[in-house]
Amino acid sequence: MIPLLIYIAIFIAAFFIVTKVVQKAVPADYTSLKTVTFGDESAVRPNRAAGIISILTIFLMWGIFTGSNLLPGFLHAPGPFEGTTTFTYTAEANGETDDAEVTVIVHPREVETNTPEVDPGDGFAKNDGAKVAQWRTGLINVDRNDDLTKSDGAQVVAINGEAIAPGETVYIDGGSVTLSDKGTPNFEPTRGWQMEPLYLPAPEEVWTRTITIASEGFRNFTLVEHLGYSLFRVIVGFLIGALVGIPLGYAMGLSNWFRGWFDPIVEFMRPVPPLALIPLVIIWAGIGETGKIILLFLAALWIMAIAARAGVSGVKISKVHAAYSLGASKWQIMRHVIIPNSLPEIFTGARVAMGVCWGTVVAAELVAAEQGAGMMIMTASKFQNTDIVIMGIILIGVIGFGIDMLMRWAERILVPWKGKG
Amino acid sequence: MTGLSIQNLSMRFELPNGGAVQALQDVSLDLKEGELLSVLGPSGCGKTTLLNIVAGFLAPTEGKLIMNGHEVHGPDAERGMVFQQGALFEWMSVRENVAFGPSMKGMPKGEKAEIVDHLLDVVGLQDFKEKAIYELSGGMQQRVALARCLANDPDVILMDEPLGALDALTREKMQSLVLKLWKETGKTIILITHSVEEALLLGERLIVMAPRPGRIHTEYRLPFAELGVGADLREVKKHPDFGPKREEILSMIWDMEEEIMGRTEDAA
Numbered sequence: 001m002i003p004l005l006i007y008i009a010i011f012i013a014a015f016f017i018v019t020k021v022v023q024k025a026v027p028a029d030y031t032s033l034k035t036v037t038f039g040d041e042s043a044v045r046p047n048r049a050a051g052i053i054s055i056l057t058i059f060l061m062w063g064i065f066t067g068s069n070l071l072p073g074f075l076h077a078p079g080p081f082e083g084t085t086t087f088t089y090t091a092e093a094n095g096e097t098d099d100a101e102v103t104v105i106v107h108p109r110e111v112e113t114n115t116p117e118v119d120p121g122d123g124f125a126k127n128d129g130a131k132v133a134q135w136r137t138g139l140i141n142v143d144r145n146d147d148l149t150k151s152d153g154a155q156v157v158a159i160n161g162e163a164i165a166p167g168e169t170v171y172i173d174g175g176s177v178t179l180s181d182k183g184t185p186n187f188e189p190t191r192g193w194q195m196e197p198l199y200l201p202a203p204e205e206v207w208t209r210t211i212t213i214a215s216e217g218f219r220n221f222t223l224v225e226h227l228g229y230s231l232f233r234v235i236v237g238f239l240i241g242a243l244v245g246i247p248l249g250y251a252m253g254l255s256n257w258f259r260g261w262f263d264p265i266v267e268f269m270r271p272v273p274p275l276a277l278i279p280l281v282i283i284w285a286g287i288g289e290t291g292k293i294i295l296l297f298l299a300a301l302w303i304m305a306i307a308a309r310a311g312v313s314g315v316k317i318s319k320v321h322a323a324y325s326l327g328a329s330k331w332q333i334m335r336h337v338i339i340p341n342s343l344p345e346i347f348t349g350a351r352v353a354m355g356v357c358w359g360t361v362v363a364a365e366l367v368a369a370e371q372g373a374g375m376m377i378m379t380a381s382k383f384q385n386t387d388i389v390i391m392g393i394i395l396i397g398v399i400g401f402g403i404d405m406l407m408r409w410a411e412r413i414l415v416p417w418k419g420k421g
Numbered sequence: 422m423t424g425l426s427i428q429n430l431s432m433r434f435e436l437p438n439g440g441a442v443q444a445l446q447d448v449s450l451d452l453k454e455g456e457l458l459s460v461l462g463p464s465g466c467g468k469t470t471l472l473n474i475v476a477g478f479l480a481p482t483e484g485k486l487i488m489n490g491h492e493v494h495g496p497d498a499e500r501g502m503v504f505q506q507g508a509l510f511e512w513m514s515v516r517e518n519v520a521f522g523p524s525m526k527g528m529p530k531g532e533k534a535e536i537v538d539h540l541l542d543v544v545g546l547q548d549f550k551e552k553a554i555y556e557l558s559g560g561m562q563q564r565v566a567l568a569r570c571l572a573n574d575p576d577v578i579l580m581d582e583p584l585g586a587l588d589a590l591t592r593e594k595m596q597s598l599v600l601k602l603w604k605e606t607g608k609t610i611i612l613i614t615h616s617v618e619e620a621l622l623l624g625e626r627l628i629v630m631a632p633r634p635g636r637i638h639t640e641y642r643l644p645f646a647e648l649g650v651g652a653d654l655r656e657v658k659k660h661p662d663f664g665p666k667r668e669e670i671l672s673m674i675w676d677m678e679e680e681i682m683g684r685t686e687d688a689a
Contacts, residue, residue: 318508321478326522326573327498336521340512417511420555 002077002193003061010060014053023049059203066202067194077193080134081106084116085174088161089142089185091125093154098123102140105131106174106189109197124148130187135196137188139180155183201387206394209387218388219379221371227395230365230373233289234357234403237296241353245301246346249308254338266302266309274299274360278367287368292361299360300353307349311342344411344418351407358400373399425452425475425577425609430484432470432635443634444470445481450628450637452611454576457603457646459612459624461670463677467635468613472579475611476502489576498522501575503566503583511554515546515565518554522573540568543605544598560591567602580612584619593654596622604650617670621645621663622654629670631677639673641666 063071067079086103100121107113116129124147132138142156143149157163159170159177169178175189197205214223221229251258252266277298285291315338323333365374373396380388411418432445444467452458460468473479475486477496486493488500501522509518516537517524523533541547544564549557557565563583570578580599584592596619603610614620620627625646631638643666649657657663 316507318504319510321476321496322502322504322508322569323521323525324478324496325476325498325500325502325575325579326525326569328521328525332525336525337510340510343512415512417553417555420511 003065006064007057007061010053010057014050014057018047018049018053062200062203065193065195066197066200068202069204070202079194080192080196081174081190082108082134083174085172085189087159087170087172087177089125089156090158090161091143091146091148091154092157093124093148093152096124097157098125100125100127100142100146102128102130102142102185102187104138104140104175104187104189105129107131107133109133109135120145124154132187132189134189135191135198137186139184139186141184150183156185159185198384198386201390206387206390209385210391213388213391218376219371223376226371226376227373227399229371230358230361231399233292233296233361233372234354237293237361238300238350238354238357240293241297241300241357242304242350244297245304246308248301249305249310250312250338250342252305253309253312253342262305266305269298270302270306274356275363278364281364282368287370292364292369295364296357296361299356303349303353303356304346307345307352308342310349311345312338314345315341343415347407347411347415347418351404351411354403354407355400358396358403362396424454424456424489426487427451427471427475428485428487430471430474430481430486432467432474432479433482445474446634446636448484448635448637452577452609454609455607457610457612457623457625459614459620459627460630461614461617461620461627461674462630462635462638463632463674463681464615465635465681466630466632466677468630469581470635471630472502472581472611472613475577476500476579498526498573499575500577500579501570501573503563503570503578503580505582506559506562506586509554509562509565509569514551514553515541515557516550518565519568519572521569526573536572537568540571543571543602544568558591560587560595563587563595564598567598571602571606571608575608577609577611580610582613582615585615592619596654597649599623600646600649601651603646617667617674618658620670621666622649622657627670629673632681638677641670 060071060075062068064075065077067076084103084105086101088099088101090097090099100123101118103116103118105113105116113131115131118127118129120126125142126145126147128140128142128145130138130140143154146154148154156179159179160172162170164170164177164179166179166181166183169176175187178186178188180186201209210223217223218226248258248262252262253259274295277295281291281295281298285294319337319341320333323337328336361372362374365372366378369375373392377389377392377396380386380392427448427450430445430448431443434442434444436442448467448471450458460471462468470479474481475493477493477500480494493500510521513521519537519540520533523536528536537550538547541550544567546561546564546568549561554562554565566583583599584595587595599610599612600623602608612620612623614623621643622645624641624643627641627643628637629639629641630636645657645660645663648660
């Protein structure tokens with residue numbers, strides 16, 4: 001809740017600062033006269049400053065709630081309690097009461113600490129020492145060293161002088177003490193507002209881990225090899241899919257018989273998510289490269305076939321007529337009119353197919369693989385290496401984005417006439 | 422025998438609901454080499470169907486088409502076509518578009534380049550040779566379409582409302598260009614148009630077609646095309662016969678349109 005409010009606050013503050021103060025000097029153009037812009041692309045363009053601030057905000061929020069070293073300390077959300085705290089408990093046995101002090105050391109999980117040595121003190125209740133890791137709770141068997149223990153009928157009746165019964169909680173410095181059903185105090189240190197590294201490590205930890213894995217590797221393969229395997233599968237699967245799918249699509253766009261024969265198959269396979277094929281492909285081809293490539297081939301095949309079919313069917317009849325009346329033969333029309341005319345559609349299909357393939361390969365590697373981006377994050381999650389999981393997710397996103405950028409660039413170079421016919 | 426002879430053409434389209442439309446009925450027409458014919462008529466009178474049959478894109482249900490002494494079956498380079506818009510190949514440059522016909526025939530490079538250069542000069546697009554089609558304005562695109570058609574040196578040029586999508590000024594310039602090309606090349610031209618003025622200006626012969634079934638209603642022989650060659654078309658429009666002819670044809674087409682409307686209202 002609090003992170004969401006902070007996020008909204010940054011959004012609103014940045015909006016006013018950037019649009020009203022910084023960019024105020026820009027004279028209002030006609031766009032400002034359009035009170036409503038229904039998806040008019042010329043009217044609504046992404047604000048560059050907003051984009052940069054948006055990305056910075058995400059990292060800022062990440063840093064704030066993980067206590068990142070990259071941020072000055074005053075920006076951190078309150079962290080978990082660390083250090084030593086004490087509370088007293090009052091034990092009652094056979095009508096007598098006695099107080100004793102418990103000293104608790106709260107330590108970060110990765111730091112080993114010894115239980116503090118304490119002077120037992122006098123009375124039948126003796127002083128205790130205990131250690132609890134941050135974000136954990138600890139049952140403290142305070143009667144363990146007492147002269148009168150639970151088996152003698154001793155009971156904890158108060159913490160820091162406040163009366164307590166099983167199930168009730170008393171707040172103390174640095175945490176809270178809850179009496180368990182069996183009457184044992186359970187100490188829970190204050191968690192603060194930060195995320196536990198197990199759930200979300202700080203950005204710099206993810207970065208250091210990336211460097212380590214890049215140089216030392218993960219599970220017998222370097223980072224580049226993991227990502228390279230995933231990319232290799234995508235490219236090979238996509239290429240075979242395109243190599244089969246495009247001619248199939250052309251045949252379907254040009255021949256009634258092919259259209260009739262393959263339409264039911266293509267239309268049936270198109271809505272089947274490639275992920276649903278993973279179990280079958282594993283049964284048929286195992287978890288090796290063949291299975292992955294078959295899966296990606298199937299993911300790309302239908303998309304490419306449908307794109308090529310649409311490209312052929314979408315040719316303006318006047319272009320074909322024009323070519324005929326200019327003396328072109330059927331084959332020449334195929335080569336000089338139908339194929340170039342279908343390229344924009346095929347490129348759109350290829351972009352979609354590459355995106356689907358990338359998603360599918362990660363999913364397939366999550367299920368079963370010996371190397372690859374998906375396998376890396378799945379294995380890391382089993383060992384609670386959240387930093388590797390986050391690193392993997394970021395890299396998968398960056399590569400997916402890169403693939404799309406590359407496809408768009410190729411599209412601009414190779415089919416500049418797209419959308420201008 | 423040179424020229425084009427349309428003999429008793431009829432065209433029936435069977436509709437999926439079992440009905441049929443008689444798009445053309447018993448249309449006959451003889452065109453001598455070098456004649457400029459414009460075809461006018463209300464929508465649905467079958468003028469585009471007629472042109473598509475002449476081009477060879479449609480086979481008539483009855484009748485035949487004789488071109489230079491042989492019967493026409495299917496499209497051929499001897500009958501070039503200029504479309505309204507969007508029939509250029511946008512993946513090719515202006516030069517490649519104009520060179521399309523010669524390339525398909527496998528003409529040698531040098532000869533091809535000569536033809537292309539000459540025609541780009543004629544239509545005034547020499548400076549736009551290497552430009553992409555989508556970089557040109559609508560009027561320039563139609564000039565490319567004309568040049569592409571001429572590059573193939575067809576005997577007959579069929580024009581399906583080639584200037585229909587252009588603005589008034591560009592249209593007037595293009596009308597002059599069509600007249601100039603007609604005179605210089607001596608081609609037989611059939612031009613379909615919606616504009617009565619254009620039909621008068623660009624028709625040595627003019628036929629007005631009537632709808633349902635599509636047929637030739639009236640034929641005119643006009644002096645304006647000859648007068649318009651090398652002259653300002655606005656001057657031609659001042660000719661004492663021009664205004665009356667325009668009014669006569671306009672009211673003829675109006676009557677046809679009203680008849681259609683009346684008929685559909687009766688049906689409703």
